[in-house]
Structure formats: structure tokens, C-alpha cells
Amino acid sequence: MAGRALLDVRGLEVEFDTPRGVVRAVRGASLEVGEGECLAVVGESGSGKSQCFLACLGLLAAQGRASGSACFDGRELVAAPRGLLDEVRGGPVGFVFQDPMNALTPHLTLGRQLGEAVLERGLMSAEAARKRSLELLARVGLPEPEARLRQYPHELSGGQRQRVAIAMALMTDPRLVIADEPTTALDVTVQAQVLEVLRDVRRDGRSLVMITHDLGVVAGIADRVAVMYAGRVVEVAPVEALFASPAHPYTAALLASVPRLSGDVATSLAGIEGQPPRPGEIGAGCSFAPRCTQARDACRTRMPPSHANGERRVECVAPLTGAGVSP
């Protein structure tokens, strides 16, 4: 990352109270998002990638608790009072959620929902809010924006709703947009269109966090990538470097499991043996060790050390050679 961090997450922990005890969803995650950059956060379901960012803005479910640190533009957000959180979220930080079918309030018109954030803050007159809504709806590529304002979410398709959600996140002209699996619930052609809209979001020097498990999405949009596994950030690297030479065995396995159109069709798709650990099963050592083909004794007994080299960082006892982050 070049330049100073807009969002700086340090040692973030997220815990959930469940009937079967406390679950640690995020276990000391650290990453930063620079001014104007796009950071992709990848990982399997349950790796804590969404919870990490929900926690930063106080959006965890009622059973969730966050500790550690997350600074936005120098202001600490973890355990911050509601007033500060409400100033930041929906203000300089916009959120786009995964499931466009349920992320919009069903009984309010789109115009009402679009205008809310700026009107509630007293940033604009009703007329100005309407104008800005129309502008943004046109910018995210929705035809007939005038008519949309009077419509309800159920009158739009999934892709159209996600466009509205993106426009809604842009109403306050945020400096950072966090998109939590924004294309996962959409079909492939619509995914490509929504991705195009998200790429446009970065115009005007805006930062974008793209939470996804789709490496194709990552390649198309990100500057840097953070790979999460079992609640930790195991590798951070610029996107080209990560694809060219992954340093963490998990990243390598993840890349190997992506289907390719070129090459021998007869070779079966590589998968990663085993399952991600359930939160109760995480031992003292590296949480990926049980599935890792490179694992050795040291991996199972102690936390893997963190190696950094310039733009790259990896948390592994024995990073893959070629990445240039070996001890």
C-alpha cells in the first residue's frame, strides 16, 4: 500500500456468544486500506472476512463483540460511542451488502431509502437529495431513474437492486466503500455488470474494500489482496504478485483450485483437502496446518511468525519460495 492508511485495522478480535459457548470469528486480524486503493479480502465462508469489516463499523449482530483496534482516518471505531459510529457509517464510509433481495426495506420507496442518509444528517434539502439520487441511479446504469424513485424494491430485479444499493452507499460521497460479497447472489452476466459499476465507484479517488471468495472478481478489480483463513489475515500482497507467486500454502491451494479455460480439460480440478477448522477446533499452531501439504512439526505447536518484505506480508512457518518473503 502506498500512502497513508484510511482504515487501519490492528489485532481485531470478534467473538460471538452462542448456545455452545463463545466462538472466535476473527482472531487478531490486521490490515490497512489506503487512500484511493481497492483492497480485496478473500477467504472461504466462515473465514471472518465479513465479520471483520462489520465489526469495524459496529454492525455486528447483537451476540457479537469486537476488541482490538480499527481506526478510520485516525478515529478509533472499536468500542466507539454510537454517535461516532453513526457519523462515520453512512457518512464517509458506505456499505454494500451481499443479498440485494433482502438488504432493502420492503415497504419504503427507493427514493425514500436513497435520500434517508443525507436528509437525516441535514446535509441536503429534499430537492437536492432527489437530484443526487437521480444522478447516482443514472451513474450506476439504471434506466428511467425518475420512475425508480417511486418504486419499491420488489419491483426490481436482483441486479437492479444491487445497483440501487451501490447508489445508496454513494449518496454521502463516502471516502471508503465496503462491498460485502456484492456479486455473490447474482447470476454471472449480471455479476459482470455490477462489477463494472463497482469499478466506477473508485473514480474520484475513492477507496474500495471488496469482500469476496471469487478470485476472478479479485483479479478484475483489486490493487492489493488480503487472504483470510480461520479469522486471521494470512497473506497480504499486491494483486499481480499474489497471483504470480503466492507465499502462503493456503493462497497457493486457493489459486490452484480455480478452474481455467486454457490447458488440459482432462485434468481434474484441484481442491483443498479437508474442511476449514470449526472455531472450537483451532489449536495452538497454524490453523491451516491440518490441511497444509507443507506442514511440519513447528506448524502445529506455535503461532506461525509473520514475515514482511515491502508490499508483501505472510504468516507462515515456511513461506513458499519465489515470493521473496522467506525468512
Added chain:
Amino acid sequence: MLGYALRRLLGLVPTLFLIVAAAFFLMRAAPGGPFDAEQTLPPEIEANLQAAYGLDQPVHVQFGQYLAGLVRGDLGPSFRMKDFTVAELIARGLPVTLTIGVAALVLALAMGVPLGMVAALRQNGWADHAVMGVALAGIAVPNFVVAPVLALVFGVHLGWLPVGGWERGSLAHAVLPVVTLALPFVAYVARLTRGSLLEVLQSPFIRTARAKGLPPGVILRRHALRPALMPVVSFLGPAAAALLTGSLVVEQVYGLPGVGRYFVQGAINRDYTLVMGMVVFYAALILLLNLAVDLLYGWLDPRIRHD
């Protein structure tokens, strides 16, 4: 919307017809008749009476005549309360029954919804436990127990309110019956509101609203409350029906001149037209209330709005 309402209104006609038919033939199938009094009448007088009320005709003819009257809005004369038509009897008792019924419904909503909201917002706190505990008691204790206890405490011992009876325009006479009638419904509404609000507050669109930085009050009022009221509205139809039938007991205990007692007296006396009139009246009311509830859904959730 208007077209939809009219279509639904027409749809009520067959339902009402079935209810009327069932009630009519069940009533005739029950042993005894309206003129089986303590002392037996001379056969020729009874025959005259039967002829006067058309009871000497075959049953299907009587049914046809009854329907013809119904279409004209004529519920016929009461067989036992001579000098009165059924419509007159209903018109006399209705204001009382409707007053306490509507007041009880309003009270149930006005208290139940806020109590349920408080319980949901303080989930597992003392306020939640208190509201839910009282609500459980409210549902469990039947109104024929609540009514005499309230009358005893507030009427006899404290002397704050009349023990029973009815005076037009007297608020004091209405308090105990309304409270008795409303209590279980306050409880139901509070429980429903709590449960559905807790569920709605977990939904993704509430998280979206929080992510916009909206204040908690705005999120609750604008985004959460309407969907949370859906189950409460569904309950309004059956609740209104239950309030009307529940008022039979309450009217009896407090000695109110409502329509409830005509139902009971009519059934015991085999006063065919009076019972039929009550059935038609209650059925129409309940059907209309359920229709109103369906139309209300459209306001709460545009996805089921009818054009």
C-alpha cells in the same frame, strides 16, 4: 385497489350463503321448536301459530322465504319476543356490544404494541421478563374469572366503579367490562409484537439502515415497525371475532344490555329467526373484518399490494 376490494366483497356472498344455510338447517334439526313452552298449547292454537310464522311449510320453502327476506334486509320477527323484529333487537343491543368491543380492541393495540416493543428492545432484561410474565397470566386466566374478581375489588371493596349494569354515556360503567375483555388481547398483542420485532430487527435491511448511520429511533419507527406489525394485523381478524364472542360472557357477568344475551336466549328458546339473525350478523361482521385485515396488509407490505 378499489376494484380488488369490490371483487373480494362479492366473494363474501357465497361464504355467507354457506354459513346461513348451515345455521338454518342445524337449527331446524335440533329437537324442539319455538312454541314448546312449559304449558302445552291446544293443538289448534299451535297450528295457527305455526301457520302465522310459516313453520307449516316444508323446510326448503321456509329456507327460500328466509333468503328472500335476507336479500331485502329483513331478518324477520322474533318468535319469542313478540312485538320486536330481529333487526330491532340487534339495533338495541349493538351499540353496547360494539362500544365495549371496539374499546377493548383499541386498548389491546394501544397497550399491547408498546409493551411488546419495550420487551423486544430490552430482550432478556427485567422489563422483558415482567411484560412477558404478566402477558402469560393475561392469556391463561379466563375472563369469567377476571370479571367477578375485578367487580369484587374495584366495585365492592374499593367502590371506585359500578359493579355492573349500563348507563348510556357513562364511562365508569364501561371501564370494567372493557378492561376484562381487553386483558387477554393486550397479552397476545404484546407477545406477537415482541416476537416479530425481534425477528425483524435481525433482518438484513435493518443492518442496511444501521449502515446508513440512521438513529435507532428512526430505524425502529421507519424500517422495523411496519413489518413487525404484520402478525399483529393477521391477529386482528380473529381477535375481533373473539372479542365479539368473548363479550357474551362479559355482558352476562356485568349485566350489560348487549346483543350477546340474545344469542344465548335465542338458542335456548329455539327462537329461529333471532338465532339466524345473530349468526348472519356475526358472520358478516367477521368476514368484513377479515377483508379489512387483508386490505391492511397491502399498506404494510407493498409486495402484496393488490391492483
